[in-house]
Amino acid sequence: MTLQSDAGSRPLGVWSLKLDLLQSPAAVRYGLAFLYVCLASWLRWILVLDNAPFLLYMPGMFVIGFLLGQGPGFAATLLSAIASDYIAFERKGLSFWAPSQIVTSILFILICGGLVLVCDALRTALLARRSDLLSMSTSNASLMESQAALEESEAFLRSTLESSPDCIKVLDLDAKVMFMNGPGRKAMDVVDFGKIEGCPWPDFWHDEYNEAAGVAISQARAGITSRFQGQCLTVAGVAKWWDVVVAPIRGSDGQTQKLLSISRDITEQKHAEAQQRLLNHELAHRMKNTLAMVQAIANQTLRRSGSIAEARNAFEARLIALGKAQDLLIATHWESAELHDILRNALAPHGIDTGRFSIEGPDIRLSSRCSLALSLALHELATNAAKYGALSVQTGRVLMNWTLYDDAGLTRMRFEWKEHGGPAVQAPSSTGFGSVMIERSLVGYFKGTADIQYPPDGARFVLTAPVTRSQTDFSSGEAEVLAAGERVLPTKVDIA
Amino acid sequence: MTIPDASIRPSILVVEDEILIRLELVDLVEEAGFLVYEAGNADEALRQLRDHHDIHVLITDIDMPGSMDGLTLSHHVRDCWPPVRIIVASSHVKVTARELPDHGVFIDKPYDTPRVRSLLSQIAGEIQRA
Structure with missing residues (x-):
């Protein structure tokens, strides 16, 4: 089944049947059932169908059982039996207590009672199914929404990273380089990122700056953002000055999961x-x-x-x-x-x-x-x-x-x-x-x-x-x- | 200042690349009783030291062109001519005692003339007593 994205807000196809009459007050439901019996009885009074005394009552039982529930269904069944017998007595002079009349009435009550039960069960099943489908489509929609939001957020993040002139790196907790943005690769003369991927980031720095990078990493691991300035060679061997911020990247649990290093090229300024x-x-x-x-x-x-x-x-x-x-x-x-x-x-x-x-x-x-x-x-x-x-x-x-x-x-x-x-x-x-x-x-x-x-x-x-x-x-x-x-x-x- | 005896007249090597300043410094040290040799850079200074074994004092500017600056020259002189007394002068570099050769004296430029005069006459006295 293909669901539209707005499935949650609009009932679909067959499920759009108004099955909600059951939610109406009991008086309304019983009243509707009584009205139907009256209508059918009036038609029977006029038409006097001898061969099928219950014919006019039967179709209504489906509808009543289906839409109004068991109670009104059974009430309508009993009422229909009494009304039909009464009409037969009044118009044809048949006795209430004739054995054939009693048997016919009992049979009618049993059949219609069964119909009401079946229809009610069908209705219950349909309602359950509809609710399942509705909840499924709702969850699907929210899934799609969050997927779209995730994609959008990723695109935003990527474009932010690529628009920044700074060299932005993501390091794992061992300070190994996992990611470097495009402008960063350019600034560091990195042609093939695979060659530096996984290399320990502090190794890019020498002498006192190596020490400073090590301190910044330890602080970031401990959840502290720190900053230093240092000189480091690009992959091509060009000495550049950098203003470096090293910060923790926290997971949803608040724990430091990765490290972020943002280096700004300050060679010209220096x-x-x-x-x-x-x-x-x-x-x-x-x-x-x-x-x-x-x-x-x-x-x-x-x-x-x-x-x-x-x-x-x-x-x-x-x-x-x-x-x-x-x-x-x-x-x-x-x-x-x-x-x-x-x-x-x-x-x-x-x-x-x-x-x-x-x-x-x-x-x-x-x-x-x-x-x-x-x-x-x-x-x-x-x-x-x-x-x-x-x-x-x-x-x-x-x-x-x-x-x-x-x-x-x-x-x-x-x-x-x-x-x-x-x-x-x-x-x-x-x-x-x-x-x-x-x-x-x-x-x-x-x-x-x-x-x-x-x-x-x-x-x-x-x-x-x-x-x-x-x-x-x-x-x-x-x-x-x-x-x-x-x-x-x-x-x-x-x-x- | 009176010069007691020409045979023990103290001699000084003035190393300064700025000629006008050197002229003035030469006049100053002559007035203090010194026999003066002049040099415009470290190489000339070393030549003077090799040619004249009687040089008692070196007074050198730090900032000079050539193969070495005045501070390097002063250390070189301390190593190769240990008895030579050393005065180092500069207009812009502040030199600490640690950077100076042993027993070296630093003076600021522009010169505090009375102080330079008294320093020179003190040195001249020490040389003549020695």
């Missing part, structure tokens, strides 16, 4: 954190280093100045020069600066735009330290020129040019500062900070040579230094070049 730490560290280092440099400049200025007033002015100007040089380096994350930019930047306070400076040379990048040192040296050169040299008179000029040349297979740079048009000059004090900066300090930073001369026609300063080339095209003169100085990271720059 790299960003490391990068941030590095940057902070670098910044702190630069700040402290700048302070140490400022301290050196201050002490050197004080040590090498004639008076406090002179020292104060000179120190302030040097501090400003250092600050400007740093501005230039900030643009390149403290890596390097281009020589033209360094010159323009350092000489801006000395009138670079007045047409008194001439600058000529190829594009060269200097390391941050060389940039700072040259900026400070240029400040000293320009200050001296403004006080005593070419920049002290309107007609004076400063020519700067630099070239690259080959020296025994190594590339070197030759930078020249040449003053002319100024008054006849004399060599300044060789112990002043300017001289120290120009001669001793530059030599150290550039690992080269520095020479300053004071011929009568104008001061002349020459710096030579080895440079490293990042391109082999020597002839173009536009190669990106990094001058001497350690800690130089090659910076790719577009050369106009």
Whole structure:
């Protein structure tokens, strides 16, 4: 029998017969039986069927027995016998007590009583059967409902597991891997899950993280959810950082049956954190280093100045020069600066735009330290020129040019500062900070040579230094070049 | 500071890659009566130590380019030139006594000039008495 899903709510086929009259009050049932006997008697009175005195009563007994039950059936049988005999007496003059009449009546009572019993039994059986079927269809429907709910819940769970970007694993109580979701397999470079299925999960972790994984497993077994961060290699050997939660999976009895491990890939976050730490560290280092440099400049200025007033002015100007040089380096994350930019930047306070400076040379990048040192040296050169040299008179000029040349297979740079048009000059004090900066300090930073001369026609300063080339095209003169100085990271720059 | 006798003038090796800071440090140790040798990195420092057997004191910055940093250099010097007194300086690394070689002294940068001066003159006195 095929049952529809809504079978429980709608009586089916033959079972839809109203067999519920039995549930009606007794008075109703007996009344209906009495009514039927009256109706049949009235018909018999009119029709006077001699050959079949009980014919009109018999069919009703089926119906009464079937629908109204035993009691009304028997009552109707007795009533019918009496009514039939009475009608026979009234209409045909037959005696109640004629033997044939008595026998016929008894036979009628027995047959109809039997019919009532059979019909009642049939009805009882039918009712029982219907109730069975109804309960069966109800239980079938609820079974199907729960099956559908289970399927839906499974589909939901599966789609949840597959939608999560996290690596979700189900482990047995021995921490062996039983399941891993798709994104997890991808993140862990798992091509064939069969190869890792059943492997102990803590074995994926090494060193202190193996220990952490073991602790998390013990806690999950004890019903406690725990969390740790660790590094672990994927199947392909790629090191990744994970934020891991390990939790118990409880059965309906509340006992831990399996373990759940959810790992989130935090490799990028860890790299960003490391990068941030590095940057902070670098910044702190630069700040402290700048302070140490400022301290050196201050002490050197004080040590090498004639008076406090002179020292104060000179120190302030040097501090400003250092600050400007740093501005230039900030643009390149403290890596390097281009020589033209360094010159323009350092000489801006000395009138670079007045047409008194001439600058000529190829594009060269200097390391941050060389940039700072040259900026400070240029400040000293320009200050001296403004006080005593070419920049002290309107007609004076400063020519700067630099070239690259080959020296025994190594590339070197030759930078020249040449003053002319100024008054006849004399060599300044060789112990002043300017001289120290120009001669001793530059030599150290550039690992080269520095020479300053004071011929009568104008001061002349020459710096030579080895440079490293990042391109082999020597002839173009536009190669990106990094001058001497350690800690130089090659910076790719577009050369106009 | 007076220098009692040139023959026992204490000598110091200043290892610092930042030239300006080195210049200032050189002036400071010269004022304290030391004969000064200079180096810009650990390799240059080792060369100076091999060339000049009279170096009594090493003062080195930690953060330096080259084959080893100042702290490694200080341990190397402690092993190979045990009598050399060692001063380690850094602007950003805080060094604990355990990380320093035996009898090593750590000083912060920027320098606490009066403290460095008194430390140097104390060392100079000890060398001259020895």
